[in-house]
Amino acid sequence: MTSLKDISKTLKSHNDFCIFAHKYPDGDAVGSSHALCRALQSMGKRAKILMEDEIPQKYKFLEEYIKHEEFQSEFLVTVDIADVKQLGESLDKYSDKIDLCIDHHVTNKKYAADTFLDASAASASEIIYDLINEMGVNIDKEMAECLYIGVSTDTGCFKYSNVTSRTHRVAAELIEKNINLKEINRLIFDTKPKKFIKLEMLIYNSLEYFFDGKCAIIFVTPDMLKSCGVKENEFEGIASIPRSIEGVEIGITIRQKGEGAYKISVRTSEKVSASKICKQFGGGGHINAAGFTFEGKLDNSRTKILDYIEKKIYL
Amino acid sequence: MTSLKDISKTLKSHNDFCIFAHKYPDGDAVGSSHALCRALQSMGKRAKILMEDEIPQKYKFLEEYIKHEEFQSEFLVTVDIADVKQLGESLDKYSDKIDLCIDHHVTNKKYAADTFLDASAASASEIIYDLINEMGVNIDKEMAECLYIGVSTDTGCFKYSNVTSRTHRVAAELIEKNINLKEINRLIFDTKPKKFIKLEMLIYNSLEYFFDGKCAIIFVTPDMLKSCGVKENEFEGIASIPRSIEGVEIGITIRQKGEGAYKISVRTSEKVSASKICKQFGGGGHINAAGFTFEGKLDNSRTKILDYIEKKIYL
Numbered sequence: 001m002t003s004l005k006d007i008s009k010t011l012k013s014h015n016d017f018c019i020f021a022h023k024y025p026d027g028d029a030v031g032s033s034h035a036l037c038r039a040l041q042s043m044g045k046r047a048k049i050l051m052e053d054e055i056p057q058k059y060k061f062l063e064e065y066i067k068h069e070e071f072q073s074e075f076l077v078t079v080d081i082a083d084v085k086q087l088g089e090s091l092d093k094y095s096d097k098i099d100l101c102i103d104h105h106v107t108n109k110k111y112a113a114d115t116f117l118d119a120s121a122a123s124a125s126e127i128i129y130d131l132i133n134e135m136g137v138n139i140d141k142e143m144a145e146c147l148y149i150g151v152s153t154d155t156g157c158f159k160y161s162n163v164t165s166r167t168h169r170v171a172a173e174l175i176e177k178n179i180n181l182k183e184i185n186r187l188i189f190d191t192k193p194k195k196f197i198k199l200e201m202l203i204y205n206s207l208e209y210f211f212d213g214k215c216a217i218i219f220v221t222p223d224m225l226k227s228c229g230v231k232e233n234e235f236e237g238i239a240s241i242p243r244s245i246e247g248v249e250i251g252i253t254i255r256q257k258g259e260g261a262y263k264i265s266v267r268t269s270e271k272v273s274a275s276k277i278c279k280q281f282g283g284g285g286h287i288n289a290a291g292f293t294f295e296g297k298l299d300n301s302r303t304k305i306l307d308y309i310e311k312k313i314y315l
Numbered sequence: 316m317t318s319l320k321d322i323s324k325t326l327k328s329h330n331d332f333c334i335f336a337h338k339y340p341d342g343d344a345v346g347s348s349h350a351l352c353r354a355l356q357s358m359g360k361r362a363k364i365l366m367e368d369e370i371p372q373k374y375k376f377l378e379e380y381i382k383h384e385e386f387q388s389e390f391l392v393t394v395d396i397a398d399v400k401q402l403g404e405s406l407d408k409y410s411d412k413i414d415l416c417i418d419h420h421v422t423n424k425k426y427a428a429d430t431f432l433d434a435s436a437a438s439a440s441e442i443i444y445d446l447i448n449e450m451g452v453n454i455d456k457e458m459a460e461c462l463y464i465g466v467s468t469d470t471g472c473f474k475y476s477n478v479t480s481r482t483h484r485v486a487a488e489l490i491e492k493n494i495n496l497k498e499i500n501r502l503i504f505d506t507k508p509k510k511f512i513k514l515e516m517l518i519y520n521s522l523e524y525f526f527d528g529k530c531a532i533i534f535v536t537p538d539m540l541k542s543c544g545v546k547e548n549e550f551e552g553i554a555s556i557p558r559s560i561e562g563v564e565i566g567i568t569i570r571q572k573g574e575g576a577y578k579i580s581v582r583t584s585e586k587v588s589a590s591k592i593c594k595q596f597g598g599g600g601h602i603n604a605a606g607f608t609f610e611g612k613l614d615n616s617r618t619k620i621l622d623y624i625e626k627k628i629y630l
Contacts, residue, residue: 172483
C-alpha cells in the first residue's frame, strides 16, 4: 500500500482491530499504538492493543486513554515493528497473520500482507499523526499526548539525527492540543531516578575504549541492575551512553540477558553504519542505531565484534 | 518600545551598532547576538559584538559568521541580558549607555533607554528570529544556525518548561534553511567529553539530600574542575543536575568561584519559585531557574539557604 489515503480507506472498511506493538515497548511503540487505538475507537470501531511486555511505568497513564474490551479482532495491524520476530514469543502465533504494518524502519522486513513504510519519519508516531488526520479524526488531547511521547522519545527529545523540520512541526501541532507538555517532558526527559544515577556510575566504571577511543563498550549485567534496583528494560537510554562520549564513533552496549545470552546494541556516528555491523551478526535496525542478540561466551562475542570492527572499519 | 515593528524601524534608522551579550555567554547569548549582528551587516550596516568572556569552544564557529571590524558604534543593544550587571566588569562602563535591550527574562530590570521584553519567548533567539523577519532580512543558513543554537540550548533541546509550540515552529523553519542540524545537535547535545564524565562522578559523590529528598545540593570546587581538566563555565549543564533527580523540587548547585566567593544556581520544579528564593539573596532569574552570588563562609551560606527553604517552603 503506497499512500496514507489507501490505508485510511482500508482501516475505515474494517471494524474490529488488533494493534500490535513490539516487545520491550518504548515510547514510540506505546504512543503510536495507543493513539491509533483511540482514533479507531473514536470512529466507533473496536480496537485493542497487544504487546508481549508490560508498558514501562512512565508511559502507563496512556493505558487510560483507550477503552479496554475483549472481542474477536478481524484486522491485525502492527506499528513500529520492523521484523515480525519483535512481536515476541507469546504473540508469535500472529506472525503470519498481520494484515497491515505501519513502520518507519528502513530495515522493515515486509512480513505483513500490506506495509506502509515511511523511512523519512523520525518515529512511527509521526506517521500515525498523518494517518489520523487523513482519516478525518480530530486529534484530541489524549491522542496528542500519545503521539507527542512517541515523537519526542524516538528522537531523544529532538536531538537525534532522525529529526527533521516535519518532526518539529508535528510537535508544535500536538502541543497546541493543550497536552501536559511540561509534565510529560519533566517525567520523561528531566527526571532521573536515584537508582539510575547509581547504575550510571557502575556503567561508567565498566567502560572500555578501543581503537584510540573511537569505539567504547559498556557492560550491563543482571547483577548490576539488581544491585541498583533497576528492572530489565527500565532504563531506555542505556544504549546511547557509550556513543555519546566525545570522540566515540561506535558505542556498544552489551547487556547480559541470562546465562550466556546477550543483547548487543550498537550506536554509531554518521561515519559508520550500525545496521551493517549488526546485520553481520544476524540483527538489524536503523543506520546509526541497531542491535542483535548473541548466545554463547561473552568473550567470544566481544572478540568477534571487535575483530569485525577492526577489519572492516579501522583497518 | 512595545512592538517588533518599532524596534525594526529604530534599528533601520541607525548605522553603527554594538551588540552586547552577557558574561559567561551561553548558547542563547552567543546565538542571538551573532544572528542579529549578521542580519544588521547584511543590511549594509556596521555591527560588532562585545562580551566579557570568551565564547565557549563549541560555539566558536559562529564567530566566522560575522565580519569583524573596528568602528565607533553609535547605537548600543543588549540581547538576553536581564540585569546590566551581567555585562561584566570590563563592559561596566557601558551600563548607563544602552539604547535598547531585547530580552526574554521576566525579571528584566529595565536598565536601557528602551526595552523590548517578551517573557513568553523561550529564548532571546526566538525574539531575534521574529525581529529579523520583521526587518525584512532573509534568514540565511548562517543566521539560522546561530538562532537554532540559541533556541535549542536555552530549552535544554526542547525539554524545559519554557518550550511552546512557537519554539518548535521556529526550530522547524530554521531547519528548513538547511542548517547542519545533525552536526550541531551531536556537537551540543550528544557529545559528552570524557572529562565531564569524570566530573559528573565527583559531583554525584558530593550530592546531599534535604527535606526528604525534596531538596538536593551539589558542590563544585575549582579543585574538582582542575582535577578533571574542566574549565570554569565550560560545563553548562551542571546546574540542572540536582533538580533532575527524581523527587527533587529544589536543586541547588554551589560553585566555588574563589576564596570565599560562591555562585549559587537554583533550579526548581513548577511548585517552587527559584527566582523568589534567589531574590532573597540578592539574585534573580527565571521562575524555575535563577541564581545569586555569595561571599563569605560556605557553611553560613548553605545554612542560610536551607533555613530559608525550610521556613518559607517546607514548614
